[in-house]
Amino acid sequence: MTGTVLTGLLPQSGAAVSLQILTNGRIRQVFADITDSGHVRGYIRPPDLGIPPLSETQRLGRRTLAHAMGDGILSMIRTADADPCVQSSIELLTGEIDEDLEDFFGRSDQVASAVALDVLLDADDRVRAAGGVLVQAQPSADLQRLEATRAAIADGGFAEMLAETSDARELLRRLFATAKEIDATPLEWKCRCSQERVVTSLRVIDVSELAEMVAKGDEVEVTCDFCAARYKVTPREIEEVYTAIIKAQV
Template sequence: MEDYLIRVITTNKEIRALAVRSTDLVNEGQKRHQTTPVATAALGRTLTGALLVGSLIKSGDEIILKIKGDGPIGTIVADANQEGEVRGYVTNPNIKFLKNKAGKLDVARAVGKGQLSVTKINRFKDPYEGKVALVSGEIAEDLTYYFTSSEQIPSAVGLGVLVDTDLSVKAAGGFLIQLLPDASDETIERLEENLKKIKSVSKMIESGFTPEELLDKLLEGFEYRLMARKDVVYKCRCSRERSSELVLSLGEEEIKKTLQEQGQIEVQCHFCNEKYRFLEEEINELMSNQSAE
């Protein structure tokens, strides 16, 4: 099965729901950043959450989901667009194995106390940022709080990542349920009953649940219509050209100094760990092109 995301609306127009399978892309993130299990879970939940948030924006726009706590993992960043492309990183990918009392990977302890922010980026407007304090550091609960408090939309978010013994990702996925303005008390009660029955999203994905089957459980008793389905991937938008701009932005003095010390300038992308190396000859050419413009 491949990674994909679906968005639906109930036929009574009272609930909007999204579900995603993100196993392969979280696995890609694990490999690129060589994350240890707790960091994999934290990064994977953030990547999956960013895809859900990024599916509610306009085509061409982007969102950045940032979780900045005081725990050992540092900051977790993921950015996603409406096309289903996501990328991300954590400050400390190789933090120690942390387990909580229930024997689960302790993401909350790795994250600590701090803030969650969502920045919406539109080419023609100033970026818009919504911020909330972290309520648990478990990320799904924090996103739920973000939607309810910052966007004033009653929501429920579930995110899950299951890490295998060989450090790869066994299963990952998530859902987002939102009440639309005219939702009745009956709808709310029914939905709450359904949500109580959901124990673990990652276990459901592991046992072969598709995003549709996940929503069948969450929206039991409701009829719904499929509004969108799209493939989701881990994709970085860095390039040699963009990296060369970064090199030039260092300024002539800094460039000369680095070349003298290291014989080259290396730019590494935070999001995918790709390294771009620039030798003196190429940098000189870039600089002369720049001054010719």
């Protein structure tokens, strides 16, 4: 989610960004999106990975994901206000999301970048701090400076800073003492699911499966992947979706 937020805040990103990673590893899918209002949400599949308990130092340091990711594809969909959305995909380079995002910006956007994303846990395995940094070089920039920044944040460097402070301004000052601050963008976890969206989402189900659901006439319960809200779809709503698809096919 932090990576999606940082991508969404780039001036060239437009109004909304969604990031998806599909892999052949234990983490099969990672999805996160952000709207132009700063509403962020995300989920992973499967939600329960059963990762072994962490030692004290692991909790406060860099956590590696590559072992659970395997090979896969990272896709980014960016939607500008008026333009149609733009999707770009790359194969995963390492399975560490920050390294793959860095690779994505370099290969897909052709912008030299340095990215670090880290999550630190407390003694109860709850998120103590989550943060990230994304630095992009202007076309005429000194790439050695970017390299020095990358060296400072890579391999747990940023996790160490995050363990000391989760204040974004303080982190910025530590990385770039002379950086000019701009206004902060407020961010908020917020899901946009609704009964209407859930019913609309039934349209992607195979039509023969829908026909079966109509024939059964049972209420269907749908759980939102993002916020776990539960929705009950009535037999009548299912039938309406089915009828609309059949009519559109005629």
